[in-house]
Amino acid sequence: MVCLLSLTGCFRGQEDDAPAQGKLSGRLIVSGSSTIAPLAGEIAKQFELLHPGVRIDVQSGGSSRGIADARRGTADIGMASRALKPAESHLTAHTIARDGIALIVHRDNPVTMLSDAQVVGIYNDGISNWSQVGGNNAPITVVNKAEGRSTLELFLGHFKLAADAVRPSIVIGDNLQGILTVTGDPNAIGYVSIGAAEYEASAGRPIKLLPMGGIEASVANVRNGSFPLSRPLNLVTHGPVSPLASAFIDYASSSAVNDVVEAQYLVPVSR
Secondary structure, rough: OOOOOOOOOOHHHHHHHHHOOOOOOEEEEEOOOOOOHHHHHHHHHHHHHHEEEEEEEEEEEOOOHHHHHHHHHHOOOOOOOOOOOOOOOOOEEEEEEEEEEEEEEEEOOOOOOOHHHHHHHOOOOOEHHHHHHHOOEEEEEEEEEEEOOOOHHHHHHHHHHHHHHHOOOOEEEOHHHHHHHHHHOOOOOEEEEEHHHHHHHHHOOOOOEEOOOOEEEOOHHHHHOOOOEEEEEEEEEOOOOOHHHHHHHHHHHHHHHHHHHOOOEEEEEOE
């Protein structure tokens, strides 16, 4: 339980007035997925403008943290950029957007596509030079996600790779770290959120997204359902939630934030 000392005492997402009165107040802690955190942060800013008595603290750290914090009550709301597992059926997922996972390379890399078998070969060290897949004669810098990141779990599952079979050159945490690593190394390959990659590419980062299964890695193809590796972006709760947490989840799931979702190069779920 998250408690704050105030004139109103100790609360977890407490509010002074009913949501219908539009006078919510209190503090929420939202933690977890680094893919969702930038979106949740922007939504939180808008929600705070609507409710000046509310403060929302958004903390990243990975989907595993979001699940654990929601379960333990150390956060009012967790963030998980994947569907819940059967063993997590005691939790409730509230989908606020959709995203995909894309392979990225440096913009100057001549390789424009990789087969699934080639991706597996690169990540299990069977392919160690770009010349083996039609690129330059240069060693491949393999960028992998750290444990606890749903992007890692979904990537390994899609390509049927065992975690202990991956031979990374570099292990990174959040999406931006992965993008910056590839930006700084023309021989690197990594995988990150499609939304994050398209956003950073549009801002001038020298990266490009590779197709997967012959399908272009794009927000448009996540939206139309054709991209093979997509996922829900979920806010996660455990048991009954406070009126304040419920109001924030309802707002984050509504069409009122579609412009914020799209500005983050993600796919809205509410129309």
